[in-house]
Amino acid sequence: xxxxxxxxxxxLAGFVVLLLGLVVAGGLYSTLAxxxxxxxxxxxxxxxxxxxxxxxxxxxxxGKNAAGILAAKGGNYGPSLVGVxxxxxxFQVGTGRMPLANSSQQAPRKPPAYTAEExxxxxxxxASLAPGPAIPDTEYTDPSDEADVTNGGEFFRTNCTAxxxxxxxxxxxxxxxxxxxxxxxxxxxxxxxxxxxxQQMPVFADSVITPEDKRDIIAYIExxxxxxxxxxxAGGGLGPVSEGLFSxxxxxxxxxxxxxxxxxxxxxxxxxx
Amino acid sequence: MSDTKTPTHTPVEQTKFGKRAGGPVKWLxxxxxxxxxxxxxxRKVFPDHWSFMLGxxxxxxxxxLLLSGTFLTFWFQPSMQEITYTGSYTPxxxxxxxxxxxxxxxxxxxxxxxxxxxxxxxxxxxxxxxAMYVHMLRVFFTGAFRKPRELNWVIGxxxxxxxxxxxxAGYSLPDDLLSGTGLRFVDGLIRSIPIVGSYLEYFVFGxxxxxxxxxxxxxxxxxxxxxxxxxxxxxAHMLLLVYHKHTQWPGPxxxxxxxxxxxxxxxxxxxxGGFFFVVFGFTALMGAVLQINPIxxxxxxxxxxxxxxxxxxxxMGFVEGAVRLMPNWEFTTLGWTFSLNVFIPAVLLLGAFxxxxxxxxFIERWVTKDDREHHLLQRPRxxxxxxxxxxxxxxxxxxxxxxxxxxxxxxxxxxxIYAITWxxxxxxxxxxxxxxxxxxxxxxxxxxxxxxxxxxxxxxxxIERSPDGGYSERHTPLSEVGQYELTTHERVEVAAPPPAxxxxxxxxxxxxxxxxxxxxxxxxxGDVVDKPSRDDVDEARHHAGHDGHELEADEEFxxxxxxxxxxxx
Numbered sequence: 001x002x003x004x005x006x007x008x009x010x011x012l013a014g015f016v017v018l019l020l021g022l023v024v025a026g027g028l029y030s031t032l033a034x035x036x037x038x039x040x041x042x043x044x045x046x047x048x049x050x051x052x053x054x055x056x057x058x059x060x061x062x063g064k065n066a067a068g069i070l071a072a073k074g075g076n077y078g079p080s081l082v083g084v085x086x087x088x089x090x091f092q093v094g095t096g097r098m099p100l101a102n103s104s105q106q107a108p109r110k111p112p113a114y115t116a117e118e119x120x121x122x123x124x125x126x127a128s129l130a131p132g133p134a135i136p137d138t139e140y141t142d143p144s145d146e147a148d149v150t151n152g153g154e155f156f157r158t159n160c161t162a163x164x165x166x167x168x169x170x171x172x173x174x175x176x177x178x179x180x181x182x183x184x185x186x187x188x189x190x191x192x193x194x195x196x197x198x199q200q201m202p203v204f205a206d207s208v209i210t211p212e213d214k215r216d217i218i219a220y221i222e223x224x225x226x227x228x229x230x231x232x233x234a235g236g237g238l239g240p241v242s243e244g245l246f247s248x249x250x251x252x253x254x255x256x257x258x259x260x261x262x263x264x265x266x267x268x269x270x271x272x273x
Numbered sequence: 274m275s276d277t278k279t280p281t282h283t284p285v286e287q288t289k290f291g292k293r294a295g296g297p298v299k300w301l302x303x304x305x306x307x308x309x310x311x312x313x314x315x316r317k318v319f320p321d322h323w324s325f326m327l328g329x330x331x332x333x334x335x336x337x338l339l340l341s342g343t344f345l346t347f348w349f350q351p352s353m354q355e356i357t358y359t360g361s362y363t364p365x366x367x368x369x370x371x372x373x374x375x376x377x378x379x380x381x382x383x384x385x386x387x388x389x390x391x392x393x394x395x396x397x398x399x400x401x402x403x404a405m406y407v408h409m410l411r412v413f414f415t416g417a418f419r420k421p422r423e424l425n426w427v428i429g430x431x432x433x434x435x436x437x438x439x440x441x442a443g444y445s446l447p448d449d450l451l452s453g454t455g456l457r458f459v460d461g462l463i464r465s466i467p468i469v470g471s472y473l474e475y476f477v478f479g480x481x482x483x484x485x486x487x488x489x490x491x492x493x494x495x496x497x498x499x500x501x502x503x504x505x506x507x508x509a510h511m512l513l514l515v516y517h518k519h520t521q522w523p524g525p526x527x528x529x530x531x532x533x534x535x536x537x538x539x540x541x542x543x544x545x546g547g548f549f550f551v552v553f554g555f556t557a558l559m560g561a562v563l564q565i566n567p568i569x570x571x572x573x574x575x576x577x578x579x580x581x582x583x584x585x586x587x588x589m590g591f592v593e594g595a596v597r598l599m600p601n602w603e604f605t606t607l608g609w610t611f612s613l614n615v616f617i618p619a620v621l622l623l624g625a626f627x628x629x630x631x632x633x634x635f636i637e638r639w640v641t642k643d644d645r646e647h648h649l650l651q652r653p654r655x656x657x658x659x660x661x662x663x664x665x666x667x668x669x670x671x672x673x674x675x676x677x678x679x680x681x682x683x684x685x686x687x688x689x690i691y692a693i694t695w696x697x698x699x700x701x702x703x704x705x706x707x708x709x710x711x712x713x714x715x716x717x718x719x720x721x722x723x724x725x726x727x728x729x730x731x732x733x734x735x736i737e738r739s740p741d742g743g744y745s746e747r748h749t750p751l752s753e754v755g756q757y758e759l760t761t762h763e764r765v766e767v768a769a770p771p772p773a774x775x776x777x778x779x780x781x782x783x784x785x786x787x788x789x790x791x792x793x794x795x796x797x798x799g800d801v802v803d804k805p806s807r808d809d810v811d812e813a814r815h816h817a818g819h820d821g822h823e824l825e826a827d828e829e830f831x832x833x834x835x836x837x838x839x840x841x842x
Contacts, residue, residue, distance in 0.1 A: 154368070157578045161580035161581065166570050166580040171680060172684045174691060175691060176692075178683070224570065230569070231392055233562060238582055239582045239584050240584040241678045242681075245587075246565075251396065251556075259326040262326065263324075263326065
């Protein structure tokens with residue numbers, strides 16, 4: 001103790017105390033901080049893998065730092081991905097929309113180019129750039145029995161059917177764009193589409209539609225697409241246009257054939273051999 | 274043929290059936306005196322052709338509609354009272370909805386056979402109007418609307434308009450999201466009528482849209498008012514048919530003063546009765562295997578909701594298309610808004626379309642100045658301008674149809690919805706003109722081919738090589754029946770324009786009117802290929818005999834028959 005008390009007015013004493021404080025604080029932080037050191041390096045490795053994949057497959061349009069590439073006449077070749085979040089990447093890459101096969105009005109859904117692991121790496125990389133919507137919990141994307149299908153139906157009709165059609169068969173938008181069909185789209189992607197608003201779709205933030213309501217919407221879509229086709233062949237859920245086609249081609253077409261048949265088999269019409 | 278026995282005839286009252294039925298029939302006849310009427314009716318002769326049965330499809334669909342509709346009224350509740358749904362369709366369980374919608378869900382899911390009946394009812398409604406259109410096209414293209422049948426044509430047009438109203442009222446009753454959207458369309462249509470529109474809207478809906486009145490009102494219109502009018506007009510249509518007698522195709526022995534065909538009993542009773550069951554069975558089959566109007570998928574009507582792919586049933590599709598194609602013309606003057614963007618394509622077009630159809634027989638009468646009765650039909654090619662006008666109208670209608678389904682076409686064929694709209698905006702004017710020209714040319718070409726056949730026979734399929742190596746196909750003269758059928762139509766005369774002034778330079782009274790008539794007469798008949806005269810045929814025959822180019826269809830003949838079927842097989 002005398003060693004310390006004798007040197008307590010030493011010119012460097014303040015620095016020593018400061019150093020000590022910093023070491024204690026840093027040590028405490030490193031032991032009490034939520035993430036373990038092992039996960040940290042795994043994450044870092046995933047982000048790095050994602051960055052490498054990004055540089056090969058995405059940077060051509062989105063830029064080496066994912067900040068987007070501006071075109072000379074305004075607009076861009078690829079938008080900035082800073083802040084779009086892991087959910088947006090998971091949706092776009094997981095459904096095969098990205099990478100684009102060619103430049104068109106809208107990126108179509110197609111078989112994904114990346115494996116699930118690679119998609120996760122890309123998501124991790126983009127998420128590391130800036131905070132954004134994360135990939136949702138399965139709690140909300142795999143609707144269980146607690147989901148309220150009727151409530152989901154109300155939200156679906158109010159917010160979704162105007163573009164996606166009442167049975168999710170999709171619809172036309174101006175300029176060759178369209179709202180895609182929702183059949184066999186997994187709950188995760190429906191949820192991600194709602195929180196990120198891909199392409200023409202508006203964002204339905206959690207403040208507008210709560211995660212529980214989103215879960216109900218997914219439950220409604222799934223219950224409707226799983227229900228049997230009451231009433232027979234449905235003509236693709238396209239409504240009165242396909243019904244009109246059926247009534248003319250099958251209905252009138254068939255009945256005219258029947259009329260010709262009856263007309264050809266009159267009372268005194270003998271078949272000539 | 275020679276071994277056929279001469280049929281023996283037993284009077285019906287002496288047969289076993291006649292002896293049994295005689296008593297009750299006599300009893301009935303003594304009380305209602307129906308035998309006289311029935312005797313005339315069951316001996317009535319109708320000509321035979323498949324195209325004469327198209328109107329029957331409409332009639333039988335109407336009967337199916339009455340039967341299936343009666344079934345539906347047992348459970349349908351025409352009320353806009355809000356209730357909570359507790360039926361068995363779970364995705365809507367516990368939802369607030371109108372009684373009309375809830376009861377339609379009940380019919381679909383909780384009433385035995387209800388969904389089948391609903392689907393039969395809807396399919397037969399679609400077929401009813403479609404059959405009316407094909408029947409009308411048959412009557413139009415064969416000239417069956419000419420004197421004395423103009424009035425029956427007008428009744429037919431009224432039936433068509435009433436059919437549209439009836440169909441639309443029925444489509445609106447379930448109060449689902451789709452039918453509510455359709456009602457909203459009609460609401461806009463009513464409101465687009467300048468100045469009185471908004472008052473009419475309040476009158477029809479009993480207040481602001483949608484109100485609480487419209488479903489009960491439409492129900493009354495759908496099950497009472499319009500069906501009663503339809504029944505009455507169908508009765509008038511049929512009575513006039515019986516009175517005028519049916520038209521027939523020209524042929525040997527068929528004249529303007531007779532009808533060649535079979536009596537109602539037994540031939541047409543069997544044919545028509547059988548066809549009724551074919552139509553009923555066909556509709557039932559469609560109702561059983563093809564889904565129509567899945568109201569549960571649309572959800573209850575809520576004015577704040579709408580669904581992509583909202584369309585009316587096909588028969589209103591052309592109005593929908595016209596509205597979609599119309600540019601957004603709207604202006605406000607003196608506090609009144611004039612929505613020309615809706616008024617022109619919806620109200621004016623709908624009115625003008627059916628007025629034009631209804632007026633056509635009178636327009637053609639004005640051109641032909643023909644006041645004789647016509648009971649023999651015309652082949653479409655022999656009235657080229659009428660046929661071309663008909664096809665032009667069909668093209669116009671078809672382009673509007675495409676416009677009405679532009680969103681579905683865009684998604685199904687990966688097209689740009691604006692591109693489709695612009696295509697239709699141009700084609701709605703250009704398409705009918707192109708269709709008119711092409712159709713008229715085809716008709717004239719067919720007329721020339723007919724003339725050629727009459728004069729030089731048909732192509733026999735026998736190819737001959739001449740000594741110097743050339744190949745030619747021999748022709749065979751048509752049979753007399755064949756020649757008769759191709760030349761029985763009337764020779765048309767184009768009205769000659771009178772001189773504007775006589776030889777002393779005095780203006781001829783009424784000359785302008787006569788010239789105008791001569792102009793349209795020339796438009797109608799100026800290009801018609803006239804049929805060959807008797808002299809032409811004789812000369813051609815004489816000529817053919819000399820150069821030996823024609824082949825007689827005798828025992829040696831190995832070519833094809835008049836219908837193109839090889840004779841040698």
